[in-house]
Structures are given as structure tokens and as C-alpha cells.
Amino acid sequence: MGMLGVVVIAMFVLLALLRVPVWVALLAPALWYSFVEGQPVIFPATNMMRSLDSFTFLAIPLFIYVGSLMNHGDITEKIFDFADSLVGHYDGGLAQVNIVTSLIFAGISGSALADIGGVGRVLIKSMTDADYDADFSAALTSASATVGPIFPPSIPLIIFGIIAEVSVLSLLLAGALPALLTVAALMLGTVYVAKTQDLPSNDKRASVRDIGRTFLVALPALLTPVVLVSGMLAGVFSPTEAAGVTVFYILLVNTFVYRIVDFGYIWKAAVETTKTSGSIVIILAAASVFSFVLSVENIDTMFAQTLFTISENKLVLLLLVNLVLLFIGLFLDPIAALVMMTPIVAPTLVEAGVDPVHVGVIMVFNLMLGLLTPPLGLSVYLSADIADVPVARVFSRTKVYYVILIAALLVITYVPQITMYVPRTF
Amino acid sequence: MGLFGGGGTTTLRANSPAAEGSVHGDAAAWLGEYVSEETGGSIEIDAYRNSELGGQIESIENVSSGSLDMYVIPYALTGTQYQPAQVFDAPYLYDPDNPYEDIYEKTDPQDSEIAQQVIDDLVSETDIRSLGAVVQGTRRVTLNVNNEPPRNPEELSEYTMRAVPIAMYSEALKALGAQTTNIDFSEVPQALATGSIQGQENPYNIIRSSGIWENQNYILETNHMHSPLAVIMNEGVFQDLSESEQQVLYDGVREIQPRATETLESNLEGHKSFMRDNGLTIVPPEDLEMDAFRSAARSRIRSQFPDLIGTIEQLHGDGYPA
Amino acid sequence: MAESRLSFDRVASAFYATAALSLLLILGLMIARVASRNFGLGFSGLQIIAQFFEVWLAFLVVGGLALDGGHIEIDYLSQRIPERWKPLHDILVTLVCLFAAAVVFWGSVKAMQQFRDSTAPLVDIPIPLYYLAPVVGLGFLILVYVRRLYLDVKEVRA
Numbered sequence: 001m002g003m004l005g006v007v008v009i010a011m012f013v014l015l016a017l018l019r020v021p022v023w024v025a026l027l028a029p030a031l032w033y034s035f036v037e038g039q040p041v042i043f044p045a046t047n048m049m050r051s052l053d054s055f056t057f058l059a060i061p062l063f064i065y066v067g068s069l070m071n072h073g074d075i076t077e078k079i080f081d082f083a084d085s086l087v088g089h090y091d092g093g094l095a096q097v098n099i100v101t102s103l104i105f106a107g108i109s110g111s112a113l114a115d116i117g118g119v120g121r122v123l124i125k126s127m128t129d130a131d132y133d134a135d136f137s138a139a140l141t142s143a144s145a146t147v148g149p150i151f152p153p154s155i156p157l158i159i160f161g162i163i164a165e166v167s168v169l170s171l172l173l174a175g176a177l178p179a180l181l182t183v184a185a186l187m188l189g190t191v192y193v194a195k196t197q198d199l200p201s202n203d204k205r206a207s208v209r210d211i212g213r214t215f216l217v218a219l220p221a222l223l224t225p226v227v228l229v230s231g232m233l234a235g236v237f238s239p240t241e242a243a244g245v246t247v248f249y250i251l252l253v254n255t256f257v258y259r260i261v262d263f264g265y266i267w268k269a270a271v272e273t274t275k276t277s278g279s280i281v282i283i284l285a286a287a288s289v290f291s292f293v294l295s296v297e298n299i300d301t302m303f304a305q306t307l308f309t310i311s312e313n314k315l316v317l318l319l320l321v322n323l324v325l326l327f328i329g330l331f332l333d334p335i336a337a338l339v340m341m342t343p344i345v346a347p348t349l350v351e352a353g354v355d356p357v358h359v360g361v362i363m364v365f366n367l368m369l370g371l372l373t374p375p376l377g378l379s380v381y382l383s384a385d386i387a388d389v390p391v392a393r394v395f396s397r398t399k400v401y402y403v404i405l406i407a408a409l410l411v412i413t414y415v416p417q418i419t420m421y422v423p424r425t426f
Numbered sequence: 427m428g429l430f431g432g433g434g435t436t437t438l439r440a441n442s443p444a445a446e447g448s449v450h451g452d453a454a455a456w457l458g459e460y461v462s463e464e465t466g467g468s469i470e471i472d473a474y475r476n477s478e479l480g481g482q483i484e485s486i487e488n489v490s491s492g493s494l495d496m497y498v499i500p501y502a503l504t505g506t507q508y509q510p511a512q513v514f515d516a517p518y519l520y521d522p523d524n525p526y527e528d529i530y531e532k533t534d535p536q537d538s539e540i541a542q543q544v545i546d547d548l549v550s551e552t553d554i555r556s557l558g559a560v561v562q563g564t565r566r567v568t569l570n571v572n573n574e575p576p577r578n579p580e581e582l583s584e585y586t587m588r589a590v591p592i593a594m595y596s597e598a599l600k601a602l603g604a605q606t607t608n609i610d611f612s613e614v615p616q617a618l619a620t621g622s623i624q625g626q627e628n629p630y631n632i633i634r635s636s637g638i639w640e641n642q643n644y645i646l647e648t649n650h651m652h653s654p655l656a657v658i659m660n661e662g663v664f665q666d667l668s669e670s671e672q673q674v675l676y677d678g679v680r681e682i683q684p685r686a687t688e689t690l691e692s693n694l695e696g697h698k699s700f701m702r703d704n705g706l707t708i709v710p711p712e713d714l715e716m717d718a719f720r721s722a723a724r725s726r727i728r729s730q731f732p733d734l735i736g737t738i739e740q741l742h743g744d745g746y747p748a
Numbered sequence: 749m750a751e752s753r754l755s756f757d758r759v760a761s762a763f764y765a766t767a768a769l770s771l772l773l774i775l776g777l778m779i780a781r782v783a784s785r786n787f788g789l790g791f792s793g794l795q796i797i798a799q800f801f802e803v804w805l806a807f808l809v810v811g812g813l814a815l816d817g818g819h820i821e822i823d824y825l826s827q828r829i830p831e832r833w834k835p836l837h838d839i840l841v842t843l844v845c846l847f848a849a850a851v852v853f854w855g856s857v858k859a860m861q862q863f864r865d866s867t868a869p870l871v872d873i874p875i876p877l878y879y880l881a882p883v884v885g886l887g888f889l890i891l892v893y894v895r896r897l898y899l900d901v902k903e904v905r906a
């Protein structure tokens with residue numbers, strides 16, 4: 001027990017760093033192990049096919065479709081106009097708009113990179129048009145997109161739920177308050193940044209009438225998370241069905257409210273979605289073969305024992321796990337990190353008495369932070385690319401927000417009530 | 427199995443969907459204790475629980491292909507590979523007064539000729555061998571009831587219940603009278619809470635461990651199915667064992683049967699008082715029109731499974747009369 | 749070689765389109781399922797059919813993604829590999845991918861035989877149709893990798 005498992009993990013890390021596609025980097029070592037173990041060649045095929053043949057999995061392409069459909073309409077601009085009338089006049093006006101818009105968008109989409117690629121594009125452009133530094137705009141957009149996969153819906157939380165066999169419904173609900181807390185922290189931080197760096201703001205406060213007008217226009221979009229969450233709470237639909245219902249809702253809103261009648265975008269977004277979701281679900285299928293090895297080799301027990309020799313105190317363990325995850329997030333793509341670390345980390349924390357739902361939120365938050373740091377900070381790469389500024393300058397402007405997000409992470413880690421309130425109450 | 431078995435020890439990997447503390451979760455471990463002792467350690471069983479080595483259909487496919495050595499699962503699920511294996515789960519098949527002993531007798535792969543025939547066919551069709559069965563617990567109906575609980579199929583027809591997506595299970599539930607719908611097991615508590623369904627059917631231990639009881643106020647002891655849990659094994663792996671080792675495995679299943687019965691019965695009282703303490707009303711068979719349920723179930727099975735009814739009649743021993 | 753690229757792109761597009769169709773079918777099935785449960789329409793097995801299309805969706809796009817560089821990769825380390833080692837590195841990566849794809853492809857072919865007589869519960873979809881998805885999808889993926897290998901080896905020789 002153990003040794004071969006460690007070899008398999010090492011092979012995965014090596015292959016992944018050598019730019020072998022993540023799904024192959026997971027699969028190839030597991031296949032090698034399977035041969036050594038004398039498994040029949042049917043085994044990996046069955047394992048991959050059956051892991052895809054899962055109800056919860058269906059939520060992934062459907063939620064990705066939601067994000068993709070949003071980016072094809074002009075809902076994004078409507079959300080932006082509303083956020084602008086609401087908070088545009090505060091210190092750092094457009095910066096605050098950026099954060100609020102990201103939050104609203106987070107209620108519709110489930111992936112940080114999709115948020116940046118969609119609403120982020122609009123935000124960065126508006127900010128640079130209003131004389132904000134392009135590197136600051138890109139940094140803030142990356143930071144505020146972190147909230148996307150914490151606030152429901154969330155692709156990473158669904159993935160965690162699938163791997164750890166935890167209720168996806170509870171996980172999605174659990175993300176709501178931590179996301180709001182994080183948004184509040186980011187907004188406060190931005191007030192500070194605005195004071196010290198003299199950011200521009202809107203000249204005058206929008207009239208109540210303007211707020212009302214932009215609100216009405218944005219309302220159908222704003223209602224999406226409300227429909228989604230209340231539908232799940234009321235049990236009208238499960239998270240997987242919620243994804244389908246959200247797609248349906250957006251199609252209705254686009255057609256009947258926003259009058260988008262050129263239906264070509266529906267097909268274009270569908271094709272786009274198969275590519276994005278295909279690249280994710282094939283990783284999950286390969287991870288299923290990989291985690292078979294971890295199970296048989298008892299890697300989770302080894303990890304738990306190692307951590308427990310350092311301390312058995314829950315609070316210390318949480319800190320250690322956060323450090324491990326932040327470190328792994330530096331180098332690995334969040335989905336790769338999630339599929340590798342969930343089967344190892346989750347049982348350890350659950351054994352130490354942490355609620356599995358809380359574990360999920362902590363893990364996803366950690367790995368989202370990895371999107372903001374070198375060497376592999378995909379969010380920063382993407383927004384730097386959109387803003388057309390050097391990555392290094394964006395990284396340096398991200399620092400202050402990184403500190404704020406770490407503080408939020410610690411609060412969320414050590415005050416479990418914030419995470420557990422919604423899933424426990426409803 | 428395989429390379430690291432060395433030193434004359436064969437280690438068999440067994441999977442189960444259930445948790446520790448239930449017959450379903452522990453049967454493979456119990457069998458392992460016996461087999462290890464009897465073979466002087468030349469055969470060991472590594473028991474995995476909670477679907478750690480794969481989901482239900484996946485694990486059955488894995489036993490069939492030899493990717494997994496053993497699995498503990500109701501016969502009805504092996505029906506996805508070979509439909510006639512569902513005969514052992516027919517509703518109201520076993521003696522209601524002495525169900526567990528009756529199950530052991532009728533499913534015995536060595537003494538029951540009919541069981542032998544079904545299992546031989548299962549082996550030749552799917553490479554899956556059954557070593558025998560332990561008992562899982564009796565399936566009962568749970569409901570949310572507003573006024574009076576239903577006592578016969580006609581009254582139950584006013585309820586919508588979740589059906590297990592396996593033909594024998596869902597036909598049995600339809601026969602009991604309920605409107606049925608298929609929803610994923612993970613969604614049952616939520617669907618009950620919101621009233622999109624009013625009931626489901628399962629053994630006590632699952633009603634309790636899954637939290638379904640939190641959203642139900644009645645348990646009807648319809649006792650419609652006494653599900654045997656088959657201990658299944660890949661045929662290739664089985665044939666690699668010596669004849670005496672094979673015999674030890676058969677004996678082992680027989681050996682753990684009393685322990686299964688005992689565990690089930692001792693857990694049962696605890697489950698019932700737990701349910702009562704939490705405000706659920708249990709309606710015993712005496713207060714139900716059992717004849718009506720039984721005859722509805724048997725006639726529906728007769729009409730829905732014409733290919734299997736001959737075997738079911740033989741198993742029943744008395745023609746499985748409606 | 750441009751011609752071969754064109755025919756590969758055509759197959760990839762056709763597979764993407766079929767996958768997109770699967771996605772829309774999944775969407776329709778989910779809506780029907782919500783409707784069925786909440787209005788008591790009594791449709792059954794919709795979930796099982798939707799999952800069947802999910803399997804196809806996933807395997808249909810692996811080849812196209814490999815062709816377009818769409819698979820998730822971690823490339824910051826490999827960017828630091830000296831220029832003259834790069835073709836060799838590419839060959840190595842492709843060989844690993846080819847190995848993994850071939851094993852699962854072959855396993856799926858064997859699974860189609862092994863489970864030829866069994867069907868999905870409730871809806872009776874033959875199980876070999878599930879395993880046909882990896883056979884088709886990974887079959888195309890293998891062709892993509894073989895072509896890439898051929899091009900890489902030619903580059904090293906040149």
C-alpha cells in the first residue's frame with residue numbers, strides 16, 4: 001500500500017508540468033498502475049464511461065451553456081448600466097461598478113474565466129475609457145471574478161460535489177454568503193485604493209429615476225439567480241434541472257424581453273459550450289480512473305496520518321490544508337487541482353470534524369486564488385490579454401486584492417456559520 | 427488480485443454501495459474473516475464500502491469484465507446484465523412468517539436446483555457468479571399522509587411515489603397502487619420536502635441513513651419485498667481458485683447468513699423506535715389489507731414478466747397464486 | 749498536409765455539431781423532466797436518456813479539442829524548454845496521449861463485445877451504444893495524434 005500510489009501522483013504532476021493535457025496526465029499513470037495490478041483492459045473504459053453516465057454531471061455543460069448564452073446577448077451591458085447607476089458615484093466609482101457587476105454576473109455564470117471573457121471584457125473597456133489604468137482595471141476584474149464560482153451557480157462546487165459525493169444543492173447554497181462577504185471586502189478595499197490612488201468617479205449621483213430605469217431593463221437578468229436559488233430551495237428543480245431551467249429562462253428573456261430574434265446565437269453558443277464542457281468533463285472522467293488508484297492505495301489515509309502527526313487540532317489542520325491548497329493552486333489549473341486534491345483532502349478534514357460542505361467552499365475559494373498568482377494565474381493572463389497590458393504589471397496591481405481575498409478566506413475558514421447558515425436554514 | 431498477491435495469498439477486492447454498520451456494508455468483511463481463517467490466509471478479502479470502487483452499474487460491469495473481484499448487490503441490479511436474475515426480487519415471493527430462512531433456502535446456489543439454474547445461466551451470459559445471498563432487509567412504503575393512511579392499492583393510488591429505476595422494483599410499486607415517478611435517489615429527500623412526491627419505498631436502514639424519514643410521517647409495513655443481497659464474483663477469478671477454496675467461499679456465505687439475520691433483527695427494533703421517537707406512525711401488516719396488496723402485486727408481475735413467471739412460480743413453490 | 753488538415757477539420761466540425769445537438773437534447777429532456785414531475789405527466793427514464801447523450805457529448809469532442817489545442821494544459825514550464833528540444837518534447841507528449849487514447853479505445857471495443865446483450869435499465873438502450881461513443885470519439889482522437897506524430901517526426905528529420 002502507498003508507494004505505488006505516490007509514484008502515480010508524481011507521474012501525474014510530472015506529465016502535467018510537461019504540458020501533457022491534464023486528462024491524459026491523470027489517465028496515463030492510472031493506466032500504467034492498472035496494468036501493473038493486472039486489471040483487464042476494459043476497466044478504464046468502463047470507469048470513464050460510467051463516470052460520465054451521471055445525473056449530476058449534466059449540470060456542467062448546462063451551466064456552461066448559460067454563461068455562453070449570456071455572452072452572446074447584450075445582457076452584460078444592461079447589468080453594467082444598472083450597477084453604474086447604483087454605485088458609480090462612490091469613490092472609485094467604476095471600480096465599484098466592476099465588483100457589483102461581477103457579483104450579479106456570478107449569479108448566472110459558474111466559472112471565473114467565463115466571467116472575465118464575457119462581462120470582464122465590457123468592464124475593462126468601460127474603465128479604460130473612463131481613464132482608469134488599464135493594468136488596474138485588469139487586476140480588479142481578475143480579483144472580482146474570483147467571486148463567480150463561489151456564488152451559485154458554480155462549476156467547481158459541482159465538481160467537488162461529484163467527487164466528494166456531497167449534496168450539490170447544499171454546496172451551491174453554501175457559497176452565497178461567503179461570496180457576499182467577499183464582495184463587501186473587495187468594495188471596502190476599493191474605497192481604500194480609491195483614497196490612496198485617486199481613482200476617478202462619476203461626477204454626480206444617478207437620479208432615482210435613472211436607477212429605476214436601468215433596474216427595470218436589467219431586472220430579467222437580475223432575476224436569474226433569484227429564479228435559480230429559489231427554485232432549488234423550493235424543490236421545484238434539482239441543481240441539474242436548475243441548470244436546464246436557467247438556460248430556458250435566458251432564452252425566454254432574450255427572445256421576449258430583449259427581443260433578440262436572430263436565433264443563430266443559440267446554436268453558436270451550443271457549439272462553443274461543447275468545447276468548453278468537453279475539455280472539463282473528460283478531465284473528470286480521467287480523474288475517476290485516477291482516484292480509483294488513490295482509493296486502492298489508501299492515499300487519503302496516508303495524507304490524513306501525515307497531517308495528524310503535525311497536529312490533531314481542527315483549527316491548525318484547516319490552516320495547513322489552506323497552505324497546501326494555496327501552494328498547489330500556484331502551479332495547477334483549478335480543475336486539475338480540484339480533481340486531484342478532493343479525494344485526498346476532503347476525508348481528512350471531514351474526519352477532523354469539518355462539515356463536508358464547508359470543506360468544498362474552502363477548497364474552491366483556495367483554488368480560485370491560484371488564478372491570481374504567478375506562475376500560473378489564468379485570470380490575470382486573460383484580463384491582461386483583454387486590457388492589452390503586460391502580465392507582470394497586472395500581477396503587481398492584484399497584490400492588494402490578493403491580501404483582501406486571503407483575509408476573506410481566513411474568515412470563511414474559521415467562521416463556519418457564514419458558509420453553513422443558508423444550507424442549514426433552508 | 428494480481429502481481430502483489432505474492433506468497434500464495436490471493437487478495438480479492440470486494441465493493442459495496444453501503445456504509446459500515448449495515449449487512450449490506452459489512453457482508454464482504456464478514457466473509458473475509460471466515461475465508462481468511464479457513465484458508466489459513468491463502469485467500470483474503472479487501473472490503474471497500476460506500477461505492478469507493480465505483481457505482482452500482484459500473485461495479486456490476488466490472489465484476490463481469492474481471493476488473494473487480496466481488497460485489498454485494500441485490501439480484502435485481504444484476505438484471506441489467508441478465509434480466510432473469512431479477513426473479514429473486516419478485517414481490518411477495520418468500521414466506522412472510524419466516525422470510526430470512528426462506529430466502530437462504532430458495533437462493534442457495536448449491537442446494538436449490540432452481541437457483542442453481544438461474545446462476546448457471548447468469549455465469550454463462552455474463553461471467554458473473556453468485557456465491558449465495560444474505561438478507562438486506564424488507565422493503566416498506568413511507569409516505570406523507572394528511573388524514574388516514576392508505577390501507578389498500580386503491581387508496582394508495584392517490585399518492586405519487588419515487589420508483590427505483592429497475593423493472594422489478596418499479597412494477598412492484600405500481601402494483602401496490604401508487605403513481606410512480608423516476609427521480610434520482612439523491613433528490614428524494616428534497617422532492618419529499620417540497621411535495622413533488624409523497625412517498626418512496628426502501629428497507630428501514632436506508633430510510634434512516636438517507637434521512638428520508640425527516641420528510642415522512644407514515645411507514646406502511648407493506649413488506650412487499652424481502653430483498654436478497656447477492657455476493658457476486660467474477661467467474662474467471664472464481665475458476666482460478668482450487669475446488670476447496672471455492673467451497674470455502676460457498677460455505678462462507680452460508681456461515682455469515684445467521685449473522686446477517688441477527689444484525690438485521692437487532693437493528694430493526696432500534697430503527698422502529700427511532701422512527702416512533704421522531705413522530706412517524708408505523709402501520710403494521712395487521713392494519714393493512716395485505717391480501718389486496720399481495721394479489722395485486724403478483725398479478726402485475728405475472729402480466730409484466732411472462733418470460734420469468736415460470737421460474738418465479740417454481741421458486742415460490744406453490745405457483746405464486748394471485 | 750493542408751488537405752489532410754481540411755478533412756480532419758471537417759470531421760471535427762461534424763462531431764462538434766453532433767455534440768451540440770446532444771446538448772440541446774439534454775436541455776429538452778431536463779425541461780421535460782421538470783415539467784413531468786411538477787405537473788404529473790408521468791414521463792420516465794428521461795434522466796437515463798439525457799445521461800446517454802452526455803457520454804456521447806464528452807467523447808465526441810476530444811478529437812476536435814486535440815486538433816484545435818482546446819484541451820486544458822499547463823504550459824508555463826514547457827515554454828522554458830530550449831527551442832531545439834521542442835520537437836522532441838512534442839513527440840514525447842503525443843506518444844503519451846496516443847498510449848492513453850489507444851488503451852481506452854481498445855477497452856471500449858472489448859466492452860462492446862462483453863456487454864453486447866445488456867441494456868440500460870428502464871429505457872433499454874443497448875449498452876454497446878454507450879461504449880460506441882468512446883470508440884468513435886477516441887478513434888478520431890487516435891487519428892489526430894497519429895497525424896501529429898507524422899508531422900513532428902518529419903520536422904525532426906528536416
Ligand code: NA
Pocket residue numbers: 105106107108109110111147148149150151152153154
Ligand atoms: Na456563480
Ligand code: NA
Pocket residue numbers: 329330331369370371372373374375376377378
Ligand atoms: Na497561480
